[in-house]
Amino acid sequence: MKDIHEIPRLLRWKEVxxxxxxxxxxxxxxxxxxxxxxxxxxxxxxxxVGWWASDINDYMLALMESAEGSRHE
Incomplete structure (x- = not known):
């Protein structure tokens, strides 16, 4: 069985x-x-409606990378 943290989760708006x-x-x-x-x-x-936690995580990582990239320009 997978660890509970590895199971895909749907987040509701309150969590997002x-x-x-x-x-x-x-x-x-x-x-x-x-x-x-x-x-x-x-x-x-x-x-x-729910959002996949992995989609939100990927979005936030991309947002962080974008912000760090623009800071170095």
Whole structure:
């Protein structure tokens, strides 16, 4: 069995908002621009959305690399 930390997790907005420095409306603008990972419906036909923790992690790493790159220019 995999370690509990290796199992893919879906994060709800409350958890995502504790990780990223943006408001919900700004995140949805970024999603519409294709600049932020899309959320996934948790139930077919439902309204609840979750984001894969790995997608959020990858986004934050890319944001960090971008910020560090622009700092050195």
């Amino acid at each position: 908002s504790q990780i990223i420095p943006f408001s919900r409306s700004y995140v949805y603008d970024l999603i519409n621009q294709g600049k932020f990972p899309k959320g996934y419906k948790l139930v077919h036909g439902g309204q609840a």
